[in-house]
Amino acid sequence: LLFIPLLPVMKVAIVGCGALGSYYGARLCRAGHETHFLLRSDYEAVRAHGVRVGGAAGDFVAHPHCARRPEEIGVCDWVIIGLKATANAAFPELLPPLVGAPTAVLTLQNGLGNEEALAALFPAEQILGGLCYVSLNRLAPGRIAHLAHGRIALGEFRRPPQPRTERLAGAFRQADVPCDVVPDLALAHWEKLVWNIPFNGLGTASCAGLAALQAGAAAKPGRHQACLTTDRLLADAGWSELVEQLMTEVRSVAAALGHVIPEEFARLQVRRTREMAAYRPSTLVDFEAGLPLELDALFREPQRQARAAGVVTPLLDRLCAVLAALAPATAK
Amino acid sequence: LLFIPLLPVMKVAIVGCGALGSYYGARLCRAGHETHFLLRSDYEAVRAHGVRVGGAAGDFVAHPHCARRPEEIGVCDWVIIGLKATANAAFPELLPPLVGAPTAVLTLQNGLGNEEALAALFPAEQILGGLCYVSLNRLAPGRIAHLAHGRIALGEFRRPPQPRTERLAGAFRQADVPCDVVPDLALAHWEKLVWNIPFNGLGTASCAGLAALQAGAAAKPGRHQACLTTDRLLADAGWSELVEQLMTEVRSVAAALGHVIPEEFARLQVRRTREMAAYRPSTLVDFEAGLPLELDALFREPQRQARAAGVVTPLLDRLCAVLAALAPATAK
Numbered sequence: 001l002l003f004i005p006l007l008p009v010m011k012v013a014i015v016g017c018g019a020l021g022s023y024y025g026a027r028l029c030r031a032g033h034e035t036h037f038l039l040r041s042d043y044e045a046v047r048a049h050g051v052r053v054g055g056a057a058g059d060f061v062a063h064p065h066c067a068r069r070p071e072e073i074g075v076c077d078w079v080i081i082g083l084k085a086t087a088n089a090a091f092p093e094l095l096p097p098l099v100g101a102p103t104a105v106l107t108l109q110n111g112l113g114n115e116e117a118l119a120a121l122f123p124a125e126q127i128l129g130g131l132c133y134v135s136l137n138r139l140a141p142g143r144i145a146h147l148a149h150g151r152i153a154l155g156e157f158r159r160p161p162q163p164r165t166e167r168l169a170g171a172f173r174q175a176d177v178p179c180d181v182v183p184d185l186a187l188a189h190w191e192k193l194v195w196n197i198p199f200n201g202l203g204t205a206s207c208a209g210l211a212a213l214q215a216g217a218a219a220k221p222g223r224h225q226a227c228l229t230t231d232r233l234l235a236d237a238g239w240s241e242l243v244e245q246l247m248t249e250v251r252s253v254a255a256a257l258g259h260v261i262p263e264e265f266a267r268l269q270v271r272r273t274r275e276m277a278a279y280r281p282s283t284l285v286d287f288e289a290g291l292p293l294e295l296d297a298l299f300r301e302p303q304r305q306a307r308a309a310g311v312v313t314p315l316l317d318r319l320c321a322v323l324a325a326l327a328p329a330t331a332k
Numbered sequence: 333l334l335f336i337p338l339l340p341v342m343k344v345a346i347v348g349c350g351a352l353g354s355y356y357g358a359r360l361c362r363a364g365h366e367t368h369f370l371l372r373s374d375y376e377a378v379r380a381h382g383v384r385v386g387g388a389a390g391d392f393v394a395h396p397h398c399a400r401r402p403e404e405i406g407v408c409d410w411v412i413i414g415l416k417a418t419a420n421a422a423f424p425e426l427l428p429p430l431v432g433a434p435t436a437v438l439t440l441q442n443g444l445g446n447e448e449a450l451a452a453l454f455p456a457e458q459i460l461g462g463l464c465y466v467s468l469n470r471l472a473p474g475r476i477a478h479l480a481h482g483r484i485a486l487g488e489f490r491r492p493p494q495p496r497t498e499r500l501a502g503a504f505r506q507a508d509v510p511c512d513v514v515p516d517l518a519l520a521h522w523e524k525l526v527w528n529i530p531f532n533g534l535g536t537a538s539c540a541g542l543a544a545l546q547a548g549a550a551a552k553p554g555r556h557q558a559c560l561t562t563d564r565l566l567a568d569a570g571w572s573e574l575v576e577q578l579m580t581e582v583r584s585v586a587a588a589l590g591h592v593i594p595e596e597f598a599r600l601q602v603r604r605t606r607e608m609a610a611y612r613p614s615t616l617v618d619f620e621a622g623l624p625l626e627l628d629a630l631f632r633e634p635q636r637q638a639r640a641a642g643v644v645t646p647l648l649d650r651l652c653a654v655l656a657a658l659a660p661a662t663a664k
Contacts, residue, residue: 202545206558209540212654213574213647225568226538226558236557242545315545322544 019136021082026062031175045141055146075100085297111297127157155185190254200283351468353414358394363507377473387478407432417629443629459489487517522586530578532615
């Protein structure tokens with residue numbers, strides 16, 4: 001009896017092994033790919049116990065190869081970046097040892113500007129972007145809770161899908177990760193921002209009073225009253241009006257850049273979010289954990305592109321100002 | 333059979349007939365005093381239907397005399413001021429026709445500086461201050477909900493209690509208003525600020541994110557998610573630490589001014605507030621109603637006295653800045 005793999009085994013590196021990188025890396029590892037995790041603080045835990053994923057879709061453990069430095073891994077077929085966008089300055093140090101001429105470099109990071117940061121290091125045609133629709137929690141080093149969803153929308157950087165796009169999507173699907181190839185990655189980014197800018201932004205801006213008052217003192221990690229999850233934003237007349245205004249602003253910027261997003265798309269986002277349980281967007285989770293916020297990728301780069309396109313975004317401008325004031329350490 | 337009044341009937345004017353003035357005025361009216369309400373927008377309603385007070389202590393209707401201008405009332409034995417402290421600029425227009433040489437002028441207003449504003453118009457020995465511990469709601473013109481409590485702490489402005497202080501306290505008590513005469517009005521003010529500054533201040537500051545984002549648009553009245561009632565402030569580690577820090581700052585200012593407030597007093601305030609139901613401090617109610625906030629009386633005058641006394645109050649300073657930014661219209 002022969003084991004016939006549906007797809008060839010790839011050498012994969014996961015750079016940025018937080019909840020996101022660990023989850024998708026663990027799935028690819030479990031599907032049989034030669035998977036290398038580039039780790040720092042979690043190195044010992046993952047080497048000893050692997051990555052344990054628990055969740056609705058079933059629990060499993062994966063045992064990826066563990067490395068502390070990219071040179072230990074060497075050139076891969078596929079490099080998947082799960083770093084926070086606030087860590088992109090580390091690209092030149094972390095990525096070149098992993099990337100050769102045939103390597104596909106995929107960023108799964110939030111927001112705008114990540115593919116561009118990769119394009120400063122590698123040829124554009126090696127770069128892909130993936131938009132993750134997933135709800136994860138990192139419980140402890142090497143322990144991930146998979147709460148819901150998991151789909152990736154995968155696209156090529158500044159070009160239409162290629163044969164290898166479908167190949168990589170197929171590898172995800174074989175690893176139990178739903179994956180759609182999108183014809184236009186930039187459009188997909190702006191569609192995701194229609195959700196992220198209001199919910200990540202307002203959910204975090206709702207903590208502004210606390211943050212302003214704690215300034216000076218070290219803000220202590222923890223969940224706080226007055227920091228609003230998605231359900232509470234939508235339960236409130238004032239906040240939900242801001243959600244809708246921001247969605248309209250984001251759609252108007254996207255349209256000026258050639259990405260038409262119908263109003264019905266925004267309405268559907270609101271409707272689906274209303275049906276979801278209380279959800280803490282990643283920026284709120286970062287704020288409550290005392291971590292840097294992905295302000296550039298999620299808010300400032302969209303704002304910059306709005307200005308470049310001559311679109312006025314008064315509410316996004318106020319949101320950026322409120323978020324920048326949240327904590328000096330995150331103002332970057 | 334003769335009706336023998338326990339106390340002589342007084343001619344009383346109520347200036348500022350919101351929930352506070354209406355409630356205490358209705359009680360004095362019902363007790364038999366010749367009570368005049370100085371009214372503007374509620375004139376027709378109160379003249380037609382009186383003041384209807386509903387609440388735990390029983391419902392009643394009082395029919396005070398109604399006037400639109402102070403000249404219609406003339407000089408009184410007792411003038412009681414229930415105006416918002418933001419309206420003190422109207423004192424010179426509203427009060428002189430009501431005040432003769434023997435008139436007692438009592439302010440029931442929040443915070444510091446109200447007696448001083450009266451002292452610019454009348455001799456200091458005519459002035460009293462009363463601190464109200466009461467939970468009221470104005471439901472409609474002439475309709476007041478009395479939710480809880482009602483005690484007044486009554487004191488003379490810059491002097492110890494006089495025989496007339498006891499007389500006025502007796503009039504309140506006879507009208508079913510618990511009233512204590514306090515030996516030191518300034519101390520009583522600072523004791524009340526130990527509660528008001530944290531709970532009114534932080535409860536309102538918790539709305540800062542929403543207010544900053546709605547700037548430009550007209551903020552719509554209404555209760556909002558993320559605006560914290562007393563129970564939610566105390567349920568949160570971050571916010572309740574700010575409550576305690578503010579109480580410590582207020583006590584340190586009071587001490588520098590000669591008003592020693594023991595730490596146990598502050599602890600008792602927190603404990604009692606924890607035992608209370610969810611409560612919306614007046615400044616939060618004002619914010620949610622789109623009304624001007626009593627920032628000068630409750631926050632800025634205490635801050636000014638702290639600076640004059642050389643006491644540093646970093647958290648009160650940040651709180652004043654956050655509150656001032658809440659809405660341009662309230663920054664005064």
